[in-house]
Amino acid sequence: MPEPVGTVLLAAGRGTRFGANPKLLSPLDGKPLVRHAAEAAVAAGLGPVVAVLGHAGEQIRAALAGLPLTVVENPDYAEGLSTSLRAGLDALPGEITAALVLLGDMPRVGPGLLVRLAEGFRSASVAPSAVVPVRDGRRGNPVLLNRRLLGPGIATLDGDRGAGPLLARRDDVFELPVDEAGVLIDVDTPAALAGLT
Incomplete structure (x- = not known):
């Protein structure tokens, strides 16, 4: 049985560039945007999934209804x-x-x-601080973080940034080449969403 890998689904942001309506509730292929990511996390079957809610929390909670995940509110x-x-x-x-x-x-x-990101972490001879997908020479998302190596640093992060500042200074990040364009596609505007349909 491989070591479980957790997933943190970040679904708390305001998405201010998207406009007045909550971005993560916008429909894509017949379901809310956020549910696509949540279903992928659950379907991967790697370990516990935690969804972090904030802006429009009750509506996003409803959009995730029925999925086996833990919901956490970030005040x-x-x-x-x-x-x-x-x-x-x-x-x-x-x-x-x-x-x-x-x-x-x-x-x-x-x-x-x-699953491939998790396998990259599990199969490394020396545990990396992170596994990052790379397409066309660019680092994308999602990123797998080693909690043991990065834990103290994560406590120092502030503002609207993820773990990027921590990883930029490290030489033990495993870059995993991928073909999926999706690692570089996030939906920040209505035009970006329209481009996916």
């Missing part, structure tokens, strides 16, 4: 993504040493990619 979501990342990681069981960080606005990331 500090307006202070930026870093607060949601910490809330999600803190909600995972302590024995979970690695966690995928999945953005709620990346509907073209499928379960197969999540």
Whole structure:
């Protein structure tokens, strides 16, 4: 039985560039944007899934209804993504040493990619600090974080940033080449959403 890998689904942001309506509730292929990412996380079957909610929390909770995941409210979501990342990681069981960080606005990331990121972590001879998908020479998302190596640093993150500042200074990040364009596609505007349909 392989070591479980947790998933933190970040679904708390305001999505201000999207306009007045909650971005993560916008329909894509007949379901809310956020549900695509959540279903991929559950279908990967890697370990516990934690969804971090904030803006439009009750509506997003309803959009995730019926999925086997844990919902955590982040009362500090307006202070930026870093607060949601910490809330999600803190909600995972302590024995979970690695966690995928999945953005709620990346509907073209499928379960197969999540499994490959986890396998990259599990098969490394020396545990990396992170596993990052790379397409066309660019780092994308989701990112798998090693909680043991990055734990103290994650506590220092602030503002609207994820783990990028921590990883930029490290030489033990495993870059996993991937073909999926979805690792570089997040939906920030209505035009970006329209481009996916």
